[in-house]
Amino acid sequence: MSLVNFTSREITCKIVYYGPGRSGKTTNLQYIYGRVPEDRRGRMVSLATQTDRTLFFDFLPLELGSISGFTTRFQLYTVPGQVYYNATRKLVLQGADGVVFVADSQIRQLDENIESLQNLQANLLEQGIDVRTIPLVLQYNKQDLPSDLILQVADLEEQLNFRMVPAFGASAVVGKGLFETLRAISERVLRKLSEAQPA
Amino acid sequence: MTGAGSWSLGEQDHRRITEQLNDLLRESNARCALLVDRTGQLLANAGDQLQFDPTSFASLTAADFSANDQLAKMIGEPEFASLFHQGEKESMYLADVARRVILVVLFDQRTTVGLVRLRVKQAVGDLAKLFEEMFQRGADGKPALPSLLEGADDEIDKLFGD
Numbered sequence: 001m002s003l004v005n006f007t008s009r010e011i012t013c014k015i016v017y018y019g020p021g022r023s024g025k026t027t028n029l030q031y032i033y034g035r036v037p038e039d040r041r042g043r044m045v046s047l048a049t050q051t052d053r054t055l056f057f058d059f060l061p062l063e064l065g066s067i068s069g070f071t072t073r074f075q076l077y078t079v080p081g082q083v084y085y086n087a088t089r090k091l092v093l094q095g096a097d098g099v100v101f102v103a104d105s106q107i108r109q110l111d112e113n114i115e116s117l118q119n120l121q122a123n124l125l126e127q128g129i130d131v132r133t134i135p136l137v138l139q140y141n142k143q144d145l146p147s148d149l150i151l152q153v154a155d156l157e158e159q160l161n162f163r164m165v166p167a168f169g170a171s172a173v174v175g176k177g178l179f180e181t182l183r184a185i186s187e188r189v190l191r192k193l194s195e196a197q198p199a
Numbered sequence: 200m201t202g203a204g205s206w207s208l209g210e211q212d213h214r215r216i217t218e219q220l221n222d223l224l225r226e227s228n229a230r231c232a233l234l235v236d237r238t239g240q241l242l243a244n245a246g247d248q249l250q251f252d253p254t255s256f257a258s259l260t261a262a263d264f265s266a267n268d269q270l271a272k273m274i275g276e277p278e279f280a281s282l283f284h285q286g287e288k289e290s291m292y293l294a295d296v297a298r299r300v301i302l303v304v305l306f307d308q309r310t311t312v313g314l315v316r317l318r319v320k321q322a323v324g325d326l327a328k329l330f331e332e333m334f335q336r337g338a339d340g341k342p343a344l345p346s347l348l349e350g351a352d353d354e355i356d357k358l359f360g361d
């Protein structure tokens with residue numbers, strides 16, 4: 001749920017990184033945190049288990065700068081991907097303006113990806129949101145792994161990208177494809193916001 | 200839930216909200232008050248200068264409240280309309296406003312939780328009225344937003360520029 005404050009001329013949007021357990025959602029945010037100039041980002045908050053699995057969420061506020069006279073902020077969240085954390089996952093998803101689905105490219109994770117996509121659709125629907133109308137971008141992560149372990153981007157497109165949304169091959173550990181992903185979701189979210197409040 | 204609507208906070212709204220918060224602080228002797236929406240965005244604050252990062256504070260507040268909401272449902276309560284976290288010196292009191300917003304009050308030994316609770320109850324009523332009005336007014340009274348796409352590319356480039 002975006003917030004437009006006409007007094008302070010600020011816009012804040014919420015972007016949620018979704019996907020199965022261990023697909024690399026937290027790694028996405030950690031890399032972005034490390035690369036964005038200090039004056040463009042706030043504190044990163046991570047609520048995780050002792051083994052570094054996300055328990056509730058990671059949170060990273062970014063300042064995009066001034067767009068059309070409005071200071072524009074993005075708040076990036078990750079959900080916990082593990083199946084049994086669905087209750088907290090729903091809470092984090094509430095009010096999302098856009099979703100980045102981080103898929104794990106490993107062949108043996110294909111079912112987990114599909115299950116997580118279905119879970120996204122169900123959780124959005126519960127909040128009265130059609131997955132076809134919310135800004136969505138796919139990321140095929142871990143493309144750096146040996147090719148006999150992973151599916152190629154073209155195969156993943158066929159298996160996961162039913163809605164033909166923008167999709168990017170990526171490797172979150174080395175930062176490949178992460179900014180392309182974030183740029184694509186940013187554009188979609190801002191476009192939707194402009195349309196929702198016609199000038 | 201609340202549906203996919205977005206917030207717009209006009210100048211008038213902002214002033215009236217801040218006035219409410221200032222009244223609350225004066226009459227309860229609390230240190231500061233924040234209003235956070237259910238998705239974790241800070242809408243307004245009043246009182247002492249904040250000694251922490253307000254953005255992460257707001258996101259954790261929303262998480263705290265929504266987790267407790269689910270706990271309430273599990274034990275057969277429709278909600279916990281308020282939460283109280285007691286510290287040695289600093290304490291905080293959180294209250295739901297119109298199911299859309301959370302009022303957070305920070306206070307210390309200069310007052311008591313009883314007084315804070317009493318005064319928060321009244322503020323919640325007044326704020327709820329204010330927010331209901333805002334929702335009902337809906338999109339009509341809002342100023343128009345210019346196209347956000349112009350210039351967005353440049354700023355995104357700067358953010359990611361090497």
Ligand SMILES: Nc1nc2c(ncn2[C@@H]2O[C@H](COP(=O)(O)OP(=O)(O)OP(=O)(O)O)[C@@H](O)[C@H]2O)c(=O)[nH]1
Pocket residue numbers: 019020021022023024025026027028052053054055078079080081082141142143144145170171172173174
């Ligand atoms: N090879 C490789 N490993 C990765 C990549 N991205 C993440 N990993 C590793 O995968 C593991 C899980 O990464 P996380 O970012 O914690 O995964 P997550 O999606 O946040 O997992 P949950 O919090 O359980 O939902 C870590 O050991 C990462 O180092 C990648 O692009 N390539």
Ligand SMILES: [Mg+2]
Pocket residue numbers: 025026027052053054078079080081
């Ligand atoms: Mg994680």
